[in-house]
Every structure is written in C-alpha cells, then in structure tokens.
Amino acid sequence: MESINISDVNNTILNLTPTDTELFQVEENGDIINVQLIFDHSTTINEDEKKLSQLLTEFNLNALLPILKDKQITYHSLQYLSKDDIRDAIPNIGLRAEFREKLFFWRKQQYGKDDETISLNTKIENWQQKVDSTKDNSSNARSSKINLRSVLSSSSKGKSLLKTYESKNRLENIDRDGLVQIITEEVMCSDINLKPSDFPLIVDQILSIFPNEEEAKDYYFIPREGKKNPSGRLYSRYANCRSKRVKSSQSSCTTITNETPFVEDEVDMSISEAMKTSLSRDSSDWNLVKEKWKKTFSLRQKELKLMSNDEFFKSWPKFCDARAPELIEIDFDFLYPNKKHLLLSKWENFKKNIKNYYEINIHNESCRKRFSLLKTNSEIGKDSEDFLLTILLNSVIPPVSRFKDKRGSNKRKVTISDAQESFILRLPLITNYKEKIEELVNKYYNIKLTVQPFIIVVGEDDINLNSFFVYLDKTLFKFDSFIEAFDNCFKIFQVLSLSYPLGCQPSWIFIQKYFYNINTPFDIKSPNITALLSFLNSANKQN
Structure with a gap:
C-alpha cells in the first residue's frame, strides 16, 4: 500500500471510469485516511487497439483482430508471444503461419528479437519493403498497389501515351481521357476499392510521370468542398464503373x-x-x-x-x-454445366460393353489385329487398353468423307488409317514429334485443311505406352494418363469452337453424343453412329 500527501480529502472515492482500482493511505492533519482511486485506462486501451489494428492492416491480416482481442492479446504483448502462444490463439493453420512469420520479422525490426522463421528471408523482406512503401501514404493498403508507371508500361495504350508525352511534352484532353480509362480499368480489374483520400495519391503519380500536368491536375480529381461530393474525370469514371458493377452483380444474382x-x-x-x-x-x-x-x-x-x-x-x-x-x-x-466429369463416370462401363461390339463389327484386317492385342495380352496396362479401345472406334464408325483438291473437287476417299492418324498419333519417342507434325501440316495444308488438336501417345508399340500429350497450336500439353488427354482434347474442340478433323469426324461426334450428352444441329447423321449408340444404350439398361 502506498502513502501520498493530499489535502481536502475525507474518505473520498474519486470515480473516473471503472477500469482499475488502487488503494492509497493519505495523511491529513495527523490522521490516516484510506482513499480508493479508480483509474481510467480506456484511452490507453483504445490507443493499444488502434496500434494493433494498424499493424494487422500492414500484415494484411485484419481478420485476426477479433481473434487476438478475444485471447486478450494486445499490441504491447506482441513482443512477448511465443510460437506456442500463437498456436493456442489462432486455430487456422494458414493464418497462423502467415501471422507468425510476419510478426517475428516485425519484432526483429522493432526490438532486435531474432526469432526463427520458416520462410526464406527474401520473401519476408520483400513483404516488409511493400509495407514500408505504404507507410508514406495515408491511403488504405489496396490503393498502394496501384503502380501507374508499371501499368502504363505494360499496356499498348499506356506505351502510346508515354510516347505522345515524350514527343509533345504535354497531354491533350483526349490523352487525359485515355489515361483516366487506363487507370480505371486497372483499378476495377484488380478489384481495388478506392476512397476519396486515395485519389490525390494517384494524381501525384500522374504528375511524377507527366510533370507538365500540374496545371491540369484538377481535370483528374477535385477534392470535396463542404457537403459537395468530389469531382474530376478520374473520380467520376471510377464512381460510375463501381456503380455499374454493383447493379450488374445484383441483377445477375436474381436471374x-x-x-x-x-x-x-x-x-x-x-x-x-x-x-x-x-x-x-x-x-x-x-x-x-x-x-x-x-x-x-x-x-x-x-x-x-x-x-x-x-x-x-x-x-x-x-x-x-x-x-x-x-x-x-x-x-x-x-x-456445358455439369458435364465435365461425364466421360470418366461412363468410361469403365463403356469398356466392358464396347469389346462385345468390336468382336462382331470390326472387319478391317489391321484393326482386328489391334483388337486381338487386347484379348491375347492379359497384363496389358490400363492406358494401353484405353488407347486401343478408343482408336478402334474408327473401325466401327469408318469415315465416309473424301479429300478435296485445291479446286474443291472430291478426290481420294478418307481411309481408316487417315482417320486414326488425325485422331490419335503414336510415336516411339516424343523427341521427333515436330517432324511428324510437319508431315501432317504439309499433308493437310496442301489440300486446304488445317491440323486440329489431337492426342499423341508415346511408346514402342500399342501395348507399351508411357507418355500422353495433346497437341494444340504448336503447344504440347502433358497428362498423367491417356483418358485425361482424351478428355481434354475433346474439351478443346468445344471451348474453341473448332471443327472435328475430317478423317475422324464420325468418331468425335459419337464421343460427343454418348459420353457428354451434347447434341447440336450441325452433327452429321450416320447409321454407324446410330447403331453403336443403340447397342450401348441397350447394354446399359441390361446392366
């Protein structure tokens, strides 16, 4: 208990704000008087919480504020937190890890406390540099992400604007409107929510890049005066775009x-x-x-x-x-909503039923030899089996088209071999795929046909396959299995609105109809497709 000297106090309670209490003994005229003081720490608490909130904003972890408050963790107590304390306070592993890394680095900067961190130092230092760069701005964290010079340098419109200023040393109104459009598009695209206080910072960037715009800075932004709203082309365009997005979002949610x-x-x-x-x-x-x-x-x-x-x-x-x-x-x-997994869901049942159909309906000699591989090799791999069952579709849905010459006249009939070549290409090594692609380009371009997406499988023969690719516009996409490559190749045709290759068009249409339940007015009609669909649908009903 402390003793203090105080005058004119008679067993008095000085009640400020109920937070903490302290009991004192005071001496007055030789008498000992007990005084209970109730101190107000609300100002200190509010200031501490404000600092904590600001630090979490710098960490980009504002969501942790109520969690830390609930555990009575203050800004002042951050310097004492251990890894175990953080684990007990924050249940979410991702948030906990990010908070721990940033807190430990911050403590090293503030207090010289060298905690062990998990991430590479360069990553944390990069984050700290970003935080430091925002401390000079009174804007919120989102607006500090707008790097106008970078935005202008990375777009054709921006580069053109920079060249215009470099040659003329000034901007016209049409140039300023273009600049406003570039900035607004970047802000909306990045989903940055701007406040009126953010716009002067953007104008400062404009002036740093286009110094002669000092006299025209009100063209972009005019601050609020009294009860009036801010104005200027940049502010008005941003406000209009934000309003459109909100209305559009509300409208889409109701339909x-x-x-x-x-x-x-x-x-x-x-x-x-x-x-x-x-x-x-x-x-x-x-x-x-x-x-x-x-x-x-x-x-x-x-x-x-x-x-x-x-x-x-x-x-x-x-x-x-x-x-x-x-x-x-x-x-x-x-x-095609709800159709992306249909191939995989139907595949195993298809494999069982299609073998019975092939047994009766494959007549081409080379195709029968391929089919016999499935029956004579009991240890054939899944990918090889899937490949053979797929490429043999051309034998029961044979092509009926003819190649045309440069004058449009029908010439040679498309063979099953042609169909298989434009459907799935097997190579012994992927290293020589470019030469084979060039052969196909020369073959098909000579008769005004383009090379469409197709599947490439790699292996020394049909039953020893080890790699699977899809070829598209000089790009190879690698997949872990044949069925994944097959699925993606079909989806490329749909997404890019590409026509199926002439040689294997009937097979792709069957795949489209049977596996994905997609029917269009442009589908060719074929008795072979109809017969196979009827057989499989009937078999499915019996299973």
Whole structure:
C-alpha cells in the first residue's frame, strides 16, 4: 500500500471510469485516511487497439483482430508471444503461419528479437519493403498497389501515351481521357476499392510521370468542398464503373438458375478488356489468373466469332501455358454445366460393353489385329487398353468423307488409317514429334485443311505406352494418363469452337453424343453412329 500527501480529502472515492482500482493511505492533519482511486485506462486501451489494428492492416491480416482481442492479446504483448502462444490463439493453420512469420520479422525490426522463421528471408523482406512503401501514404493498403508507371508500361495504350508525352511534352484532353480509362480499368480489374483520400495519391503519380500536368491536375480529381461530393474525370469514371458493377452483380444474382452457368460479376467491356490485358502479362498467382479467366469468358466467346484461330491464340496467350488445361476446363464448364466429369463416370462401363461390339463389327484386317492385342495380352496396362479401345472406334464408325483438291473437287476417299492418324498419333519417342507434325501440316495444308488438336501417345508399340500429350497450336500439353488427354482434347474442340478433323469426324461426334450428352444441329447423321449408340444404350439398361 502506498502513502501520498493530499489535502481536502475525507474518505473520498474519486470515480473516473471503472477500469482499475488502487488503494492509497493519505495523511491529513495527523490522521490516516484510506482513499480508493479508480483509474481510467480506456484511452490507453483504445490507443493499444488502434496500434494493433494498424499493424494487422500492414500484415494484411485484419481478420485476426477479433481473434487476438478475444485471447486478450494486445499490441504491447506482441513482443512477448511465443510460437506456442500463437498456436493456442489462432486455430487456422494458414493464418497462423502467415501471422507468425510476419510478426517475428516485425519484432526483429522493432526490438532486435531474432526469432526463427520458416520462410526464406527474401520473401519476408520483400513483404516488409511493400509495407514500408505504404507507410508514406495515408491511403488504405489496396490503393498502394496501384503502380501507374508499371501499368502504363505494360499496356499498348499506356506505351502510346508515354510516347505522345515524350514527343509533345504535354497531354491533350483526349490523352487525359485515355489515361483516366487506363487507370480505371486497372483499378476495377484488380478489384481495388478506392476512397476519396486515395485519389490525390494517384494524381501525384500522374504528375511524377507527366510533370507538365500540374496545371491540369484538377481535370483528374477535385477534392470535396463542404457537403459537395468530389469531382474530376478520374473520380467520376471510377464512381460510375463501381456503380455499374454493383447493379450488374445484383441483377445477375436474381436471374441465376441451376441450369445456367454463372460468370462471376458481369462487367462492362472495358473492364473485361483490362482483365484480358492483365492476363497477358501476369501468371505469378495462378488462382488469380483463373478468377480473371472466369470473368472474361464472355469476351472470349465474342472474339472467337470475330478472329481467326491464329489471331485468337495471340490475343489469349494463356492457351499456350502449361497449365492451360485448367482454363479449358473452366470454359467447358461454363459452356456445358455439369458435364465435365461425364466421360470418366461412363468410361469403365463403356469398356466392358464396347469389346462385345468390336468382336462382331470390326472387319478391317489391321484393326482386328489391334483388337486381338487386347484379348491375347492379359497384363496389358490400363492406358494401353484405353488407347486401343478408343482408336478402334474408327473401325466401327469408318469415315465416309473424301479429300478435296485445291479446286474443291472430291478426290481420294478418307481411309481408316487417315482417320486414326488425325485422331490419335503414336510415336516411339516424343523427341521427333515436330517432324511428324510437319508431315501432317504439309499433308493437310496442301489440300486446304488445317491440323486440329489431337492426342499423341508415346511408346514402342500399342501395348507399351508411357507418355500422353495433346497437341494444340504448336503447344504440347502433358497428362498423367491417356483418358485425361482424351478428355481434354475433346474439351478443346468445344471451348474453341473448332471443327472435328475430317478423317475422324464420325468418331468425335459419337464421343460427343454418348459420353457428354451434347447434341447440336450441325452433327452429321450416320447409321454407324446410330447403331453403336443403340447397342450401348441397350447394354446399359441390361446392366
């Protein structure tokens, strides 16, 4: 118990704000008086919580604030937390790991406490550099991600604008409007939510790149005066785009049915174009790529009708990425909801039934020899079996077309061998695939036919296969199994609206109808397709 001197106090309780209490003894005129003081720490608590919130914002982990508060972890106590404390406080492993790494690095910077971290130092240092760069801004964390110089340098419109300023040393209104459009598209594409306080920072970046725009800075943004809203071309365009997105999102939510594919956040064409541009240059965050891919589905479908195949692939270079099959899967699911897994779900039953059909209906001698491999090799691998059962479709649904010469006259009839060659190509080694592709290009281009996507299997013979690929526009996609390559090849035809190769067209139409339950007005009619569908459907009913 402490003793203090105080005058004019008579067994008094000084009640400020009920937080902490302290009992004192005071001496007055020789008498000892007990005084209970109740101290107000609310200001200190509020300040501590504010600091904690700001630090979590720098960590980009605002969601942890209520969790830390619930465990009575304060800004002040952060310097004492151990790994065990963090594990007890934060149940989510992902959030816990990220918080621990960033906290330990922060403590090293603040207090010189050298905790062990799991991630590479360079990754944490890169994060800290990003945080430090935002401390000079009064804006929220999202707006600090706008790097105008980088945005301009990575788009054709931006590069053109920089060249215009370099040659003229000034911008006209048409140039300023173009700059406003570029910035707005980038903000909307990246889903950055701007506040009025963010716009002066963007204007500062404009002035640093285009110094002679100082006198025209009000063209972009005019701060709020009194009760008036901010104005300026940049602010107005952003506000309009944000309003359109909200209305469009609300409208789409009321019209979605179980049978309608959902394209997230229908956006106007300018925003879709911005997303498309960002897809051309960014692939570090593949999950973000896939999200943008979903939101640009409608734009791709429109451009498919307006561009040649070569123009389209150049316009959407992600189709050449090794992970492009994931993007194909996304577009196929939009085109045909709930059908992407149908091939795999039907395949095993198909294998059992198709063997009976082949036994009776294969007449071509070379095809019968291939079929006999299935019956005489009891230890044949699954991929080899799947390959043989698939390529033999051409023997029971033979091609009926004829090749045409340059004048359009019908010439040689398409053979089963031609059909198999344009359907699935087997090579002894993948290293010589380019030579074989060149042969096919010369063969088909000479008669004005293009080389469409097709499957490549690698192995010394039909029953010893080890690698599986799909060829598309000079790109090879590798798959773990034959059936995966087969599935993806079919989906490429659908997603890119490509015609089936003339030689194996009947087989692909059968696959489309039987496995994926897709029927179109453009499907050719064939008694061989009808007979096989009837046989399999009847067999399925009996199973």
